[in-house]
Amino acid sequence: MLTWGALFFIAAGVYGQRLLGMTSTSSKRLSGPWIIVLSYIPVAILCAVIALQTFTHQGELQIDARVVGIIAAAFCCWRHWPMAAVVTIAALTTALTRLIL
Amino acid sequence: MQQIPTGTQLVRGEAWAIGLTYFTVAITVSIVHRTAGTDPWLIVAAALIVNSATATLAFASATASGGSAATGVLSSWVVSTRFGLLAATIAPRLWSSRKKRIFAAYSCFDPNVSLALREKKDNDLQRVYVSLSLWLVIPWWLGSAIGVFVGNIISDPLALGLDVMFPALFVALLWRQLDHGLSKIVGLAGAAIALGTVEFVPGGLPILLAGFTALFGFRKQNTPPKDLQ
Numbered sequence: 001m002l003t004w005g006a007l008f009f010i011a012a013g014v015y016g017q018r019l020l021g022m023t024s025t026s027s028k029r030l031s032g033p034w035i036i037v038l039s040y041i042p043v044a045i046l047c048a049v050i051a052l053q054t055f056t057h058q059g060e061l062q063i064d065a066r067v068v069g070i071i072a073a074a075f076c077c078w079r080h081w082p083m084a085a086v087v088t089i090a091a092l093t094t095a096l097t098r099l100i101l
Numbered sequence: 102m103q104q105i106p107t108g109t110q111l112v113r114g115e116a117w118a119i120g121l122t123y124f125t126v127a128i129t130v131s132i133v134h135r136t137a138g139t140d141p142w143l144i145v146a147a148a149l150i151v152n153s154a155t156a157t158l159a160f161a162s163a164t165a166s167g168g169s170a171a172t173g174v175l176s177s178w179v180v181s182t183r184f185g186l187l188a189a190t191i192a193p194r195l196w197s198s199r200k201k202r203i204f205a206a207y208s209c210f211d212p213n214v215s216l217a218l219r220e221k222k223d224n225d226l227q228r229v230y231v232s233l234s235l236w237l238v239i240p241w242w243l244g245s246a247i248g249v250f251v252g253n254i255i256s257d258p259l260a261l262g263l264d265v266m267f268p269a270l271f272v273a274l275l276w277r278q279l280d281h282g283l284s285k286i287v288g289l290a291g292a293a294i295a296l297g298t299v300e301f302v303p304g305g306l307p308i309l310l311a312g313f314t315a316l317f318g319f320r321k322q323n324t325p326p327k328d329l330q
Binding site: 008 | 118137143150153156162177182185188263278287288292294299311315318
């Protein structure tokens with residue numbers, strides 16, 4: 001359970017990492033290739049987060065209703081539907097799959 | 102489609118979708134903490150101060166499974182390493198003023214970094230970053246506060262499929278960027294590394310390891326992700 005003491009340590013660590021990243025790089029110090037490499041980091045990280053939040057549960061691989069929801073999200077994106085529709089349909093599909101299974 | 106701020110690639114629909122998703126996820130996270138017996142004021146304070154769902158959930162998960170508070174704090178730091186990486190990614194194109202960056206660091210999330218990086222001009226990138234930060238942070242705070250009170254009404258957020266909203270939002274954010282050949286390789290390799298290592302290394306590290314796939318960018322130096330071209 002979260003406590004006030006733990007909260008401050010967590011906050012310091014999370015903000016500290018954000019601050020370190022924000023203040024340790026500048027366009028003056030980075031060359032062209034490194035800027036290109038940095039531009040790929042969000043792609044790599046977001047794909048990893050999607051994979052982990054879809055296929056794992058408490059640190060273990062698991063396939064369940066979430067996979068159906070993400071497939072529905074991908075379908076909506078392929079059809080160029082609005083982002084709000086993508087998120088809503090994914091949630092509804094997952095809920096429905098859980099209800100059926 | 103109305104652009105906000107004007108002249109940028111960010112459209113109102115995207116901002117609303119992101120805001121609603123963060124609002125809903127914040128409610129879910131509050132319910133999870135409330136169910137674990139956390140003090141309501143502490144949940145609201147965590148939303149305001151920590152500004153990260155994964156960090157507080159990692160702590161809750163580690164301590165609930167028998168880990169000490171120190172282990173929980175360490176877990177929360179490890180799962181937050183991606184924020185540092187994302188901050189380092191966008192920092193070269195933000196303001197040179199250190200004071201402004203200190204404030205900007207507070208709201209460094211995945212969606213605002215990802216969508217701000219679509220902008221060609223640094224000035225537009227900065228406007229989108231600030232605008233989206235507000236679209237993220239305000240719904241996050243509101244959702245967290247509301248979640249504390251509606252926790253008794255919505256007892257099972259999973260039954261509503263709310264746990265899929267985050268990954269679904271990220272799929273929508275990434276879709277256009279994955280149109281690019283090297284982006285697909287980087288994204289798929291990142292996902293594969295994360296899934297391949299998740300059972301063997303502490304939480305958070307799989308995402309950090311996945312970040313290394315960005316080094317493929319060295320192979321094709323002149324082809325940034327599609328939206329950044």
